[in-house]
Amino acid sequence: MTASHTTTNTLTLRDDDVLVSARSLAEYEDMFGLDRMDLERRIVDCPGGAASAVAEISAAGGSAIAVDPQYARGSDELRTRILDDVDRAVAHLQRREFDYDWDVRGGVVGHEEKRRRAAEQMLDHMEVAPERYVAGALPDLPLASDSADLVLCSHLLFTYADRLDMADHVDAIVEMARIAPEVRIYPLVDHAGNPLPELVRSVIARLKKERLTSRIEPVVRPFQLAATTRLVVQRTGNQRP
Template structure:
């Protein structure tokens, strides 16, 4: 049984289907509307983010990829609502880990997450080809198919569950499908600790012929999650 087929059967409860809005993406990745409109972009893993939906409605060319997309839009919408409720209810125990500037309170966070989910699922139903199922570290795309690749809240975020080898394999694959830049956000895990193998990973990226820098961004909800990796060709 191939790895892809094995993961197609992944139980939906094992997937967390949460997403951010288009405006959050612009802030997290230091993007302008012009950059979005004038580049082909891959978002992976995209979850229930509304970036592809809104960007494409503005004339952009964004493709979203995620293991969750092996499931139907209807099931993902139901799962997304449950995940949002669960995360919101747990915030009372972890509220001090967040900075309440971008979101004024828990209710505004909940509305934002629900809006992202609704926009994503509606777009998924009308434009299914935009949403490509995949199992990282492998991607079903051609070499240099995208100008820019964005990856949010996966690598580094789950550092306790993803090995250094997995990080390397995934970044190597992101670089393969990208022509200009890869941007990864944030650089800390769920406890706001910087990825312990970051220096090793930076050396790996540079040895692959790419330049890399850590860039502060104008977005911080989780404490210390306010910078991204910008990987680019010289």
């Protein structure tokens, strides 16, 4: 899936602005509405962070890669950053426990265990299959056009709307749509759980000018109570039936 060109630009986020989040494939299935047929497609997870989705898909015989600027770190430095960020994420969630449906993730203790297990699974897989983890950053991914069928974008766009403007969102989505004919983005609220209707509408309008169609889908089992929808973007003519 990789191409010869290299990343030349990044979204306007400092390295310490973004958590390197650890999430399981089960959480991805909920967030992105993934079904068995989706998991048989060529998938790109961007940014992949410490999610174990690629490891789990690969173990089942599927085709998936993750892209993240953090993968440029050495293995020891990356492991330290990921495990530190798991601690930060768990502490943040517990401070805002009433904003989440803990039953969806096995309670506070169960959720923490799942996050740590996902991070360890991702790190272990990266050791044996480093080609599945590509160092790169939006909006210039080091991947060939049409090298995937589906791009998943978790907790970057809209989540950091206080630091990314509309142009950042559009440029990132257009780039992901270059890689695959379908892009799914979750959530559509910022990191505090605030809805962003004006930004979402503006992004959708701009994407239409890029010949990309968009629709908002419900999320059946949201962990974050306010994050009940995802954005699905497709190239014109690639709508799902």
